[in-house]
Amino acid sequence: MPRPLPEILRIEWPPGQPAPPAATDATLDRAAEVLRRGGLVAVPTETVYGLAANALDELAVEGIFRAKGRPATNPLIVHVADAEMARSLAADWPQAAEAITRELWPGPVTVVVPREERVPLIVTAGGDTVALRCPGHPLARRLIERAGIPLAAPSGNRSERLSPTTAHHVLAGLGNRIDLILDAGPCERGIESTVVDCTTCPPQILRPGPLSRDDLEKVVGPLARRPEDAASTAALARSPGLQARHYAPATPLEMPADPPGRVAQLLAAGHRVGWLVLVADDRSRELAASRDLVAVPMPVDPAGYARQLFATLHALDQRQLDRIVVDPPPAEEAWQAVRDRLTRAARGPGARP
Numbered sequence: 001m002p003r004p005l006p007e008i009l010r011i012e013w014p015p016g017q018p019a020p021p022a023a024t025d026a027t028l029d030r031a032a033e034v035l036r037r038g039g040l041v042a043v044p045t046e047t048v049y050g051l052a053a054n055a056l057d058e059l060a061v062e063g064i065f066r067a068k069g070r071p072a073t074n075p076l077i078v079h080v081a082d083a084e085m086a087r088s089l090a091a092d093w094p095q096a097a098e099a100i101t102r103e104l105w106p107g108p109v110t111v112v113v114p115r116e117e118r119v120p121l122i123v124t125a126g127g128d129t130v131a132l133r134c135p136g137h138p139l140a141r142r143l144i145e146r147a148g149i150p151l152a153a154p155s156g157n158r159s160e161r162l163s164p165t166t167a168h169h170v171l172a173g174l175g176n177r178i179d180l181i182l183d184a185g186p187c188e189r190g191i192e193s194t195v196v197d198c199t200t201c202p203p204q205i206l207r208p209g210p211l212s213r214d215d216l217e218k219v220v221g222p223l224a225r226r227p228e229d230a231a232s233t234a235a236l237a238r239s240p241g242l243q244a245r246h247y248a249p250a251t252p253l254e255m256p257a258d259p260p261g262r263v264a265q266l267l268a269a270g271h272r273v274g275w276l277v278l279v280a281d282d283r284s285r286e287l288a289a290s291r292d293l294v295a296v297p298m299p300v301d302p303a304g305y306a307r308q309l310f311a312t313l314h315a316l317d318q319r320q321l322d323r324i325v326v327d328p329p330p331a332e333e334a335w336q337a338v339r340d341r342l343t344r345a346a347r348g349p350g351a352r353p
């Protein structure tokens with residue numbers, strides 16, 4: 001018998017309230033019980049939806065890899081309720097980890113630190129470091145507290161596909177492979193956390209994210225500019241997420257130097273085209289009249305753009321388009337995380353050589 005689709009349970013915590021409504025707490029307790037028994041629960045965070053399991057239960061974590069089709073060589077982030085829980089999972093607590101977690105947690109930044117022995121090796125892909133994050137989303141933290149266990153949680157998508165920023169994205173991607181989906185509406189940040197390796201000197205960013213290099217340097221001082229500057233370059237090999245194709249829509253995506261020219265060319269060749277527009281000008285407005293073009297104006301600030309990015313790509317993937325064209329974002333530091341996701345998407349499964 002095929003497994004049924006997971007239930008989607010709505011949870012909420014209205015701003016200004018000291019505690020969530022009783023119904024939400026009851027739902028969180030139910031989800032906590034599923035997790036303690038080794039089940040898989042999709043959980044909202046401020047970045048993207050995660051697919052969570054008990055980080056200390058090897059079999060449960062195996063279930064995450066199976067549901068996602070994720071290679072065993074790609075380690076998972078462990079989510080904690082607070083810095084104290086984080087320290088209990090670390091064999092050593094580098095100064096950089098102390099500074100980042102004190103100043104920026106809870107929030108969209110993950111620290112990589114030496115692994116304490118009770119963290120199963122399947123979580124760290126056999127490595128001697130572990131990635132830890134205390135989510136900014138109050139409902140995610142409340143779930144971890146009520147479960148009383150750290151939660152291993154990668155993004156809740158099939159491997160190499162777009163990260164989910166709504167409960168519906170999780171359902172569409174993972175469906176009956178998981179036990180339960182908690183729905184708290186769309187994610188505030190929209191892209192995955194910044195990952196910082198705190199085991200090197202100076203520390204280094206392994207994955208750009210919502211907190212920028214500047215945000216981090218204010219707290220920890222200068223970070224490695226290039227991998228060669230960090231004491232250990234093994235870190236790069238340890239973060240396969242950095243090298244793999246990732247975050248890709250099913251529709252081939254490209255980021256050409258002259259987007260209006262490229263869109264016109266594709267339309268002339270009879271293709272149906274989606275276009276993420278950052279710079280609207282006469283040429284783009286003229287093209288927008290075409291029946292075969294779906295042009296989406298994107299927010300012109302990096303945080304707003306990040307919030308919309310995956311949702312826009314998920315939506316365009318539903319439109320049976322031949323190609324998605326993206327205006328290249330500005331070269332500034334503040335756009336780095338968005339540029340990173342788009343560059344990977346352009347290398348995605350549908351990409352042409």
Ligand code: TXA
Nearest residue numbers: 047050075076129130131154155192193238239240241
């Ligand atoms: O915002 C986020 O970080 C989301 C939400 C759900 O918290 N999670 C997420 O997980 O993006 P995932 O598995 O999709 O990405 C984890 C990234 C990967 O690039 C992985 O290679 C890296 O973190 N990573 C995990 N453990 C690591 C470790 N011990 N050393 C180096 N990189 C690590």
Ligand code: MG
Nearest residue numbers: 154155163192
């Ligand atoms: Mg992911």
